[in-house]
Amino acid sequence: MNRLPAIAYLGMTHLGLCSAVAAASKGFTTVGFDTDPGLVARLEKGELPVVEPGLDALFQEHRSRLSFAADSAPLGACDVLYVAPDVPTDDAGQSDYTTLDRLLTLAVGSARPGATIVVLSQVAPGYTRARQLPERPLYYQVETLVFGRAVERATSPERFMVGSSDPSKPLPPVLRTYLEAFGCPILPMRLESAELAKISINCCLVASITVANTLAELCESIGADWSEIAPALKLDKRIGQFAYLSPGLGIAGGNLERDLATVIRMSEGHGTEAGLVRAFARNSAHRRNWALRTLHTALLADKPDARLGVLGLTYKEDTHSVKNSPALALIRQLAPWPVQVYDPVVQASAARHPAVTGAHSALEAARDVDALVVMTPWAEFRSLDPAALAGAMRGRLVLDPFRVLDGRAALAARLDYRTLGVS
Amino acid sequence: MLTHTQSDGSLTPDRVVVVGAGGFVGSAIVNGLGTAGIPTVAVARAQVDLLAADASEKLSALLVPGDVVVFVSAVAPAKTSAQLLTNLTMARAGAVAFAGVPPSHLLYISSDAVYVDDANPVTEASPVAPSTIHGMMHAARELIFRTEARAPFAVLRPTLIYGAADPHGGYGPNRFRRQAASGDPITIFGEGEERRDHVAVEDVARLVVRMIRHGSVGVLNAVTGVSTSFHDIAHMVAANFTPAAVVQPVSRPGPRPHLLHRFFDITSCYQAFPDFHFERLPDGLARVHREVAAANGKGTVRVGAS
Numbered sequence: 001m002n003r004l005p006a007i008a009y010l011g012m013t014h015l016g017l018c019s020a021v022a023a024a025s026k027g028f029t030t031v032g033f034d035t036d037p038g039l040v041a042r043l044e045k046g047e048l049p050v051v052e053p054g055l056d057a058l059f060q061e062h063r064s065r066l067s068f069a070a071d072s073a074p075l076g077a078c079d080v081l082y083v084a085p086d087v088p089t090d091d092a093g094q095s096d097y098t099t100l101d102r103l104l105t106l107a108v109g110s111a112r113p114g115a116t117i118v119v120l121s122q123v124a125p126g127y128t129r130a131r132q133l134p135e136r137p138l139y140y141q142v143e144t145l146v147f148g149r150a151v152e153r154a155t156s157p158e159r160f161m162v163g164s165s166d167p168s169k170p171l172p173p174v175l176r177t178y179l180e181a182f183g184c185p186i187l188p189m190r191l192e193s194a195e196l197a198k199i200s201i202n203c204c205l206v207a208s209i210t211v212a213n214t215l216a217e218l219c220e221s222i223g224a225d226w227s228e229i230a231p232a233l234k235l236d237k238r239i240g241q242f243a244y245l246s247p248g249l250g251i252a253g254g255n256l257e258r259d260l261a262t263v264i265r266m267s268e269g270h271g272t273e274a275g276l277v278r279a280f281a282r283n284s285a286h287r288r289n290w291a292l293r294t295l296h297t298a299l300l301a302d303k304p305d306a307r308l309g310v311l312g313l314t315y316k317e318d319t320h321s322v323k324n325s326p327a328l329a330l331i332r333q334l335a336p337w338p339v340q341v342y343d344p345v346v347q348a349s350a351a352r353h354p355a356v357t358g359a360h361s362a363l364e365a366a367r368d369v370d371a372l373v374v375m376t377p378w379a380e381f382r383s384l385d386p387a388a389l390a391g392a393m394r395g396r397l398v399l400d401p402f403r404v405l406d407g408r409a410a411l412a413a414r415l416d417y418r419t420l421g422v423s
Numbered sequence: 424m425l426t427h428t429q430s431d432g433s434l435t436p437d438r439v440v441v442v443g444a445g446g447f448v449g450s451a452i453v454n455g456l457g458t459a460g461i462p463t464v465a466v467a468r469a470q471v472d473l474l475a476a477d478a479s480e481k482l483s484a485l486l487v488p489g490d491v492v493v494f495v496s497a498v499a500p501a502k503t504s505a506q507l508l509t510n511l512t513m514a515r516a517g518a519v520a521f522a523g524v525p526p527s528h529l530l531y532i533s534s535d536a537v538y539v540d541d542a543n544p545v546t547e548a549s550p551v552a553p554s555t556i557h558g559m560m561h562a563a564r565e566l567i568f569r570t571e572a573r574a575p576f577a578v579l580r581p582t583l584i585y586g587a588a589d590p591h592g593g594y595g596p597n598r599f600r601r602q603a604a605s606g607d608p609i610t611i612f613g614e615g616e617e618r619r620d621h622v623a624v625e626d627v628a629r630l631v632v633r634m635i636r637h638g639s640v641g642v643l644n645a646v647t648g649v650s651t652s653f654h655d656i657a658h659m660v661a662a663n664f665t666p667a668a669v670v671q672p673v674s675r676p677g678p679r680p681h682l683l684h685r686f687f688d689i690t691s692c693y694q695a696f697p698d699f700h701f702e703r704l705p706d707g708l709a710r711v712h713r714e715v716a717a718a719n720g721k722g723t724v725r726v727g728a729s
Contacts, residue, residue, distance in 0.1 A: 286544070289690040296693050297648070301700040336698040 004028055005174040008078035010103040011085025012039055012068070014050050015120065015145050019084055021055060022154035024062035026181040031078055035102075037070040044068050051319060054151040075110040079174040083107050084120040084143070093261025095124065101131075108136060116172045118162075122255070124262050125195040132165055139164050139175065140191050142198045148318050159185040163194025202259040206280045208244040209251050213287045216247035216421030226421030227403070247420040249291065249326045249401055250284035252316060257281070291330050291373050291399050294418055299371050299397050306337050307394065309369035311362050312376025313343035313350055322350050327375035331356065340365045344378050363392050370395030377402040386410040386417075424547040425577065425695040428638035436491040436527070438462040439635060442482065442517060443496025445469070447589050448532060448581075448624055452493055455628030461635065464490075474509065478516035479523070486524040491635055494568065495532040500593070501560040514564040521572035528638055529574040530631060533561040535582040535620075535644060540681065544688040547580075547642045554682075577634050579627070581645035582687070585707065586624035587714040595653070596621060596708055599660040600715065603668035609661055612675040615654030618684040620646045623707040633696050647701040648689035659705050663712040 004027060009020040012034035023030040034040050039049065046063070048055060059066070067074065075081060085099045100121050107117050118139040119128050128140040140163035146153050160179050162171060167188040170176070179186050189197070216226040230245040239245075251257060260281050267274035299306055315325040322328055331339055331351045338355040341348045342365035348358030359365035362381060366372050366389050374381055381404045389398065389405075390413040397416045398405070410417035428434075439456055443449040445467030456463040464485065471481045473496055486492070494517050501507050521529060535545065536558030542549035553559045565578050585596040592598050599609045627645045634643070651659075654670070661668035692699065702710070 282548075285548075286546075286688060286690075289693075292693055293648075293688075293690055296700070300697075304698065333694050333697060 005079035005178055006031070006077055007178060008033055008075050008081045008107075009120075010034070010075075010081065010083045010107055011099065011121070012036075012043060012049070013086040014052075014147070014150065015086055015143055016082070016084035017043075017048065017050060018052060018055060018145065018150040018154045019082065019120065019143075020066065021059050021062065022151070023178070024065040025058055025155055027065070028178065028181070029065050030067075031074045032066060032068045033072070033075060033103075034068070034070060035106075040068045040070040050150075052150045053148065053318075058151055058155070072106055072110040075107065076112050078111070078115060080116045080118060080178055081107045081111050082118050082120045082141070087121045087123070089255075089258045093258040095122075095258065095262075097123070097127070104131065104138075108133065111136070116175045118175065122198055122258075123195055125192045125199075125266065127195060128163065128191045129165065137165055139171075140194045142194050142201075144198075144201070147316070147321075155182075157182055157184050159187055161187045161189060161194050161197050163189055163191040165191060199259045199262055202256050203263065203277065203280075205244050206251055206256050206260065206284075207276075209248065209256075210280050210283050212245045212247045212421075213250070213283055217287065219421045220423055223423045225423075247401075248287070249420075250286075250288035251280070252324070252326070257284070288326060288329070290401060290420065291326075291375065292333055294399055295334070295371060295373070295397075298416070298418070299395070300337070303370060303395075304336075306370040307368060308334060308337050308339045309359075309365045309367075309372040309393075310339055310341045311343075311365060311372065311374045311381055312378055313341060313346040313348075314376050314378075317376055317378045320345055322346055325376075328352070330373065330375060340367070340369060343376065344380055363388060366392040368392070368394045371397035371399065373399040374402065374404050377404045381405070386413040386415055389413070390415050424691055425634070425637075425639040425641040425643050427695070428575070428640065430637070432633065432636040434636050434638050436461060436635060437489065438464055439491045439493060440464045440466060440486060440526075441493045441495065442466045442471070442473075443494065443532075446495065446497075447586065447591070448584060448627060449493075449495040450588065451586060451624040451628040452495060452532075452631050455625065455632050456635075459632045459636075461632070473513035473516045478513075479519040482516060482520035483523050486520060486526070488524055489527045490524075491528045491530075492521065492526040492574070493530045493532065493631060493635075497532075497560075497564075499534075499557065500591075501557045503556065507556050507560050507563075510560045511563055511567070514567045518567050518571040521568070521574055525573040527574065528577070528635065528640075529568060529572050530577045530579060530634060531565060531568050532627075532631075533565055533578050533580045534558065535580050535646065535685075535687075537562040537565070537580060543684065544686040545644065545646075546688045547644055547691050575638065575640045577639050578642045579630060579634065579645050580642065581627050582620040582622055582647075582685075584624050584627060585621050585711065587711045587718065589624070595619075596656055596660055596711070599657050600663075600708075600712065603661060603664050604715075608669040608671035609657045610671050610673045611653050611657050612673060613679060614672060615657060615670075616652050616683070617680060618650040618652045618686070620648070620650045620685065620687055621656070621704055621707075622647055623702045623711075626701050629699070630696070633699060637695075639695065643692060643695060644687060644689065646687040646689055646692075647704070648687050648692075649704065650684060650686045651704055656704070656708070659708050660712070663709055 006029045007023045008031040009016040010033045012032050020030050020032040083104045088096045118141050120143050142161040219226045233239045234241045260277050263277045313327045331353050340357050342359040342362050348356050386409045401420045403419050444453050444465030453465045537551045537553050538545050539550045539552035540554050589597045602609045657670045
């Protein structure tokens with residue numbers, strides 16, 4: 001084949017869209033497919049449904065190689081079809097493959113003979129082999145999307161992990177040509193290995209987070225400061241400068257928890273020992289409620305008429321998403337007390353609470369409250385002057401789990417400043 | 424890990440039957456229900472001897488369908504196999520009665536002794552793996568009721584309970600208070616370094632009332648979330664006397680307990696009853712001291728104090 005292979009991504013949610021734009025940026029003609037005609041129409045107009053740094057610019061720059069379709073005809077002209085919808089999970093960490101299965105069936109029915117079909121969505125081990133077809137082998141490629149860094153991850157991956165039913169055989173030339181354009185190592189492996197590789201990566205990340213959370217809690221009791229320890233760990237080559245060592249409110253987001261649930265479920269099914277993974281989940285559940293416990297012990301037990309302020313509603317900064325938001329979970333559990341909230345992008349109505357009011361600014365949310373909790377580390381909160389907060393507040397208690405505020409300035413302003421990992 | 428069937432806590436049962444109403448905890452629960460204005464039927468041994476052959480029939484005869492039942496009757500602490508079997512016999516009588524006349528809501532007052540020793544911090548999700556006969560007794564009784572009683576079921580697992588009416592003389596606040604009141608030094612074993620959670624019996628009763636009003640099912644620990652060393656508890660008790668009682672370390676009667684400390688994470692209580700807060704131990708001990716002194720018609724001066 002002399003021409004570059006044509007690429008298709010099925011499922012224009014976060015993963016599929018960012019991956020399609022990345023493919024176009026590498027010079028490939030790319031089709032973005034989705035069964036939702038409205039979404040496709042918006043994409044054609046350049047209205048992107050996800051917010052990611054650099055995505056709009058990259059989209060516009062390579063717009064000429066991108067097309068979008070809600071009918072399957074253009075898929076027949078493609079050489080590699082990635083099936084890539086985001087896979088939703090329920091509260092128990094169980095994946096819902098309904099959309100993925102539908103798109104996979106559609107890809108199989110639409111692809112021309114000789115085209116390569118790759119499952120890119122995250123699935124539990126066994127998914128891809130269970131759907132293998134004799135006449136058309138399916139491949140599984142590990143996605144390593146990170147919210148907030150999706151473009152960087154899609155255009156400059158560290159490596160590709162590609163599962164096939166027989167990794168001793170070379171990958172289809174069209175797939176290899178496509179992947180080689182990214183200039184990173186390609187690691188062929190068994191289907192089950194690739195499916196488990198994604199979970200393995202996330203388990204390693206969770207291990208780091210859990211170490212940080214476990215020892216940060218100990219720091220809070222013995223006079224140590226985890227923020228002094230973590231940089232030292234990152235200079236250890238065996239740990240590494242990019243290790244996830246910032247303490248947090250458990251393991252944020254649902255994807256990591258989904259993987260823990262998957263490992264536990266598989267270990268139960270196969271009789272393997274997974275006590276460590278259960279411990280990860282237990283520690284996460286414990287640390288998630290740090291703000292709730294601290295509010296009760298430091299304030300609410302003695303002040304039944306307390307008024308509270310919460311800064312940030314989204315589950316992390318730079319996103320509209322409130323799914324699995326620790327802020328909303330906290331507010332839900334504070335029903336007896338009036339709560340004033342402010343978030344740069346989400347309205348107060350997102351919070352389930354009988355007496356919640358929205359503020360137009362962080363300072364307004366702090367006015368006359370007895371305690372202020374910074375639940376999302378939005379950049380604009382970093383510029384808040386603790387002295388101004390102290391002036392606005394009725395009480396002194398400030399919970400800042402992510403160290404968004406200047407802790408020294410907060411103490412200088414005579415605030416009762418509390419954060420993770422320090423006594 | 425409680426689930427409320429009535430989230431606003433507005434349930435008002437026609438009546439609540441307290442089985443074991445004559446005991447320290449049972450009588451506090453009866454008082455708590457009375458304070459809350461909930462009609463209560465107090466069943467003590469005088470009404471039904473749960474070890475009698477006809478216990479189930481007698482208890483059944485006292486019940487009407489739709490009763491809320493609190494089962495708190497126990498021979499505690501259970502330290503021997505005989506006491507274990509006695510307690511199981513009592514539970515069986517209750518379970519048979521409840522199977523015949525199903526309550527609308529059944530609460531069992533258990534114990535934190537059901538948890539595995541190394542679960543710190545203990546939560547309602549900690550493994551039930553008791554290391555004592557007392558813990559096994561409660562775990563077995565929980566299972567009996569959960570399996571055989573045909574009723575929405577809740578378990579309250581208190582930790583060490585204190586109160587003015589506590590008849591037990593076990594190591595802890597009540598013994599310390601009695602020692603000091605008698606003019607004796609308060610004796611602590613070793614340095615008294617073991618840290619434990621202690622809950623006021625009135626708080627246990629308040630939680631029972633809340634669980635009834637919310638129609639709660641599941642498990643809740645009745646624990647304050649604050650663990651205090653016996654050394655500090657002894658000094659808190661001592662400070663309530665004028666002059667302060669003497670605290671005297673003595674040799675341990677046996678080896679240091681393998682369970683040196685026990686801590687609890689009470690997040691689930693904050694979630695179940697956000698505006699419920701426990702009486703702090705120093706406040707509770709001072710209140711108990713005043714109550715005992717008032718009941719005895721005495722001040723807070725130690726016997727023998729000059």
